[in-house]
Amino acid sequence: MDPYKVIKAEVLDVKDETPEIKTFVLKPEIDFEFKAGQFIQFTVFGVGEAPFTPSSSQFEKEKLEVTIMRTGRVTEVIHRLKKGDRVGIRGPLGNGYPLEEFEGKNILIVGGGVGLAPLRALLLSLLHQRDKYGRILLLYGAKTPEDIVYKNEFSKWKEKGVEVLRTCDNPDNSWKEKKGVVTCLFEDIKIRVDNFISVVCGPPIMMKFTTLKLLDIGFHPSKIYLSMEKNMSCGIGKCGHCALGKYFVCKDGPVFKYSEIKDIEGIWD
Amino acid sequence: MKYISFENFKNLIREVSEEKEVITSFKKDTYYDWKKCNGDEIDLRGFRTVLPLKYFFFSPQENLIEKEKKSFFIVGARACDLRGLELLKKIYLDEPEDPYYKKDNFIISVDCTEFHDNCFCVLLGDTPWPDTGFDLNISVLEDGYIVEVGSENGKEFIKKHENYFRDASSDEILKREKLREKIKNELSKKLENRKIDINKLKEKIEKNEDVFKEFGSKCVSCSACTNICPCCFCFFLSEGNKNKIRYIDSCQFKGYARVAGGANPRKDIIKRFKHRFLCKFSYRIDMQGIKGCTGCGRCIDGCQGGINFKEVIIRVNGE
Ligand code: SF4
Numbered sequence: 261m262d263p264y265k266v267i268k269a270e271v272l273d274v275k276d277e278t279p280e281i282k283t284f285v286l287k288p289e290i291d292f293e294f295k296a297g298q299f300i301q302f303t304v305f306g307v308g309e310a311p312f313t314p315s316s317s318q319f320e321k322e323k324l325e326v327t328i329m330r331t332g333r334v335t336e337v338i339h340r341l342k343k344g345d346r347v348g349i350r351g352p353l354g355n356g357y358p359l360e361e362f363e364g365k366n367i368l369i370v371g372g373g374v375g376l377a378p379l380r381a382l383l384l385s386l387l388h389q390r391d392k393y394g395r396i397l398l399l400y401g402a403k404t405p406e407d408i409v410y411k412n413e414f415s416k417w418k419e420k421g422v423e424v425l426r427t428c429d430n431p432d433n434s435w436k437e438k439k440g441v442v443t444c445l446f447e448d449i450k451i452r453v454d455n456f457i458s459v460v461c462g463p464p465i466m467m468k469f470t471t472l473k474l475l476d477i478g479f480h481p482s483k484i485y486l487s488m489e490k491n492m493s494c495g496i497g498k499c500g501h502c503a504l505g506k507y508f509v510c511k512d513g514p515v516f517k518y519s520e521i522k523d524i525e526g527i528w529d
Numbered sequence: 530m531k532y533i534s535f536e537n538f539k540n541l542i543r544e545v546s547e548e549k550e551v552i553t554s555f556k557k558d559t560y561y562d563w564k565k566c567n568g569d570e571i572d573l574r575g576f577r578t579v580l581p582l583k584y585f586f587f588s589p590q591e592n593l594i595e596k597e598k599k600s601f602f603i604v605g606a607r608a609c610d611l612r613g614l615e616l617l618k619k620i621y622l623d624e625p626e627d628p629y630y631k632k633d634n635f636i637i638s639v640d641c642t643e644f645h646d647n648c649f650c651v652l653l654g655d656t657p658w659p660d661t662g663f664d665l666n667i668s669v670l671e672d673g674y675i676v677e678v679g680s681e682n683g684k685e686f687i688k689k690h691e692n693y694f695r696d697a698s699s700d701e702i703l704k705r706e707k708l709r710e711k712i713k714n715e716l717s718k719k720l721e722n723r724k725i726d727i728n729k730l731k732e733k734i735e736k737n738e739d740v741f742k743e744f745g746s747k748c749v750s751c752s753a754c755t756n757i758c759p760c761c762f763c764f765f766l767s768e769g770n771k772n773k774i775r776y777i778d779s780c781q782f783k784g785y786a787r788v789a790g791g792a793n794p795r796k797d798i799i800k801r802f803k804h805r806f807l808c809k810f811s812y813r814i815d816m817q818g819i820k821g822c823t824g825c826g827r828c829i830d831g832c833q834g835g836i837n838f839k840e841v842i843i844r845v846n847g848e
C-alpha cells in the first residue's frame with residue numbers, strides 16, 4: 261500500500277456555512293472509513309493538499325463531509341469547487357477520539373469557530389449510540405452570529421439530548437444568547453467534574469483559555485482532550501512538519517490528552 | 530571474518546558492476562565525494578564524503594509514482610553514515626512504510642583510516658568504525674581488507690563470490706583492532722579527550738538560552754546543515770501534475786512550521802536553531818530511541834554563517 265496514494269472523490273454538494281466557511285460533501289471512489297478526530301489530506305489535483313478533520317459521523321459510510329475555512333492558497337482554490345468536481349483525499353490519518361474510553365462518561369465539548377468541525381464528527385458519532393454515554397454538553401463560541409457554523413443543526417442536537425450553550429464575542433441586537441468568549445459559558449453550567457471528560461477544539465488562544473478554565477474547575481489534565489493543529493504535510497510521521505516537542509501531531513495526535521503535552525514549550529503558539 | 534586482497538577486491542567490484550550500479554567514495558582534492566565505479570581506482574582509505582549517503586536512499590526531489598526503483602551497491606560508507614541511516618530507517622520504514630525508501634541497497638562500509646577536521650563522532654561516544662547497519666564492513670590493512678559480515682545478504686554475497694576471499698588470520702584480526710584503537714585515540718586526542726554524556730545533554734539544551742542566542746544569531750536560515758546531515762529526514766509533500774512530489778525541506782526555514790491560519794511557533798531564528806538540537810538530542814532519543822547526530826561534522830563544513838555545531842554542543846554541555 262502506498263500511503264501517498266490519493267483516493268479520488270466527487271464533490272456531491274457544497275454548503276455555505278459562513279462567508280468564509282463551506283462544507284464539502286464528498287463521495288470517495290472506494291470505501292472510506294475513519295474515526296472521529298482523525299484527519300485527511302484534501303488534494304486539489306495539480307494545486308496542493310491541506311489537512312482537515314472530517315465533520316461527518318464516523319458511522320456514515322456513504323459520504324464524507326469536510327468543513328473548510330478560507331485561509332490560504334489551497335483553501336482559496338477549494339472554495340471555488342463546485343458540485344461534480346473531482347478531488348482527492350488521503351487518509352484517514354492520525355489517532356482520532358478514543359470513543360471506547362468515553363463510554364459511560366459525561367462529555368463536555370467546547371468548540372470555537374470552525375473548530376466545531378471535528379467536534380461535530382464526534383458529536384454525531386456519539387449520538388449514533390446515544391445511550392452509551394451520559395450527559396453531553398456542547399459549549400460553542402463564535403465571533404458573530406453570522407460566523408456560527410452548522411446553524412440549522414443545533415436544534416436537532418438538542419432534540420437528541422445534547423445540552424447546548426452558545427455565545428458570540430460581537431453579537432448584533434438579534435442575538436438572544438450569551439455574549440462574550442466561550443469560557444464565560446462555564447458560568448452557566450452546573451457539573452461535577454468527577455465523571456466528566458472534556459474535548460476541546462478551536463483557535464489556539466481559545467484552546468489555551470478553555471484548558472486553563474477546565475483545570476480551574478477541577479478537570480484532571482488526563483481528562484482534557486485537545487485537537488492540535490499543525491501544518492501537516494505527509495500525515496504519516498515521516499516529514500517532520502507537524503513536530504510538537506517530541507511528538508509528530510499527524511501520527512501521535514492530532515488528539516492529545518492535555519497531560520501528554522502540558523510540559524512542551526509553546527504548545528499554544 | 531574474511532580477508533580479501535586489494536587486487537581481488539577490484540576484480541570483485543568489476544564483476545559486480547556488470548550487474549549493478551556500484552557507487553563508491555573517492556578522494557577529490559582534499560575531500561571525498563561519491564561516484565559510479567566499475568572496480569578501477571578503488572581506494573577505501575580516508576574519511577566520510579561531503580555529501581551524506583542518505584540521498585542514495587531517497588532523493589532530495591522525487592516524483593512519488595510507481596516507478597522502477599533501482600537499488601545501489603554502495604562501497605565506502607562510513608560509520609557516521611550508517612548511524613544516520615539507522616535513524617532514517619526508523620522514520621521511513623516505521624508503519625506505514627514509505628514505499629519509496631530504498632531499503633534494498635547493498636552496503637559495504639569501511640573503517641575510517643583518517644578523519645576530517647570537523648569530525649567528532651568520538652565526542653558523542655561513537656566510534657570511527659561501524660558495529661551494525663552494513664552488509665559487509667571493511668577494515669584496511671597494508672595489502673588487503675578484513676571483511677566482516679553484518680547481514681544475511683552480506684553472508685550470501687560472500688558465499689556467491691567465495692573464490693575471492695579467504696579466512697582472516699587471528700593476526701590480521703588483531704591488527705584490525707589495533708588500527709581501530711589507534712584512529713580512535715587520535716581523534717579523541719584532537720577533541721582534547723572530551724566526552725559528552727548524551728543522557729544529560731538533553732536537559733542542558735532545554736535550559737540553555739545564551740549559547741543558542743550567541744550561535745543562532747549567526748544563522749542565515751540557508752538549510753545547508755539539514756540538507757547535508759545524514760540524520761535529517763524532513764521533507765515537504767507537494768502536488769505535481771499527476772502525482773505527489775517530495776522535496777527535501779528544512780526546519781531552519783522560517784515558514785516551515787507555519788499553519789494555514791498564520792500561527793508560527795518557530796518564526797524566531799533562535800527557536801529554530803535550538804529546535805534542531807532538541808530534535809537531535811532529545812526528541813529523536815525519546816521517540817526513535819536513537820540520537821539524531823552522528824558527529825560527522827558535515828553541518829560545520831556546510832554552514833554559511835560560520836557556525837561550528839561541535840562548539841555549540843561543547844559549550845552547552847559545559848566543562
Ligand atoms: S548535526 Fe551535523 S554533525 Fe550531527 S549528524 Fe548532522 S551534519 Fe553531522
Ligand code: SF4
Binds near residue numbers: 577645649656823824
Ligand atoms: S565522524 Fe567519525 S566515522 Fe564519520 S568520517 Fe569522521 S572519523 Fe569517520
Ligand code: FES
Binds near residue numbers: 494495498509511
Ligand atoms: S505531517 Fe509529516 S511528520 Fe507529521
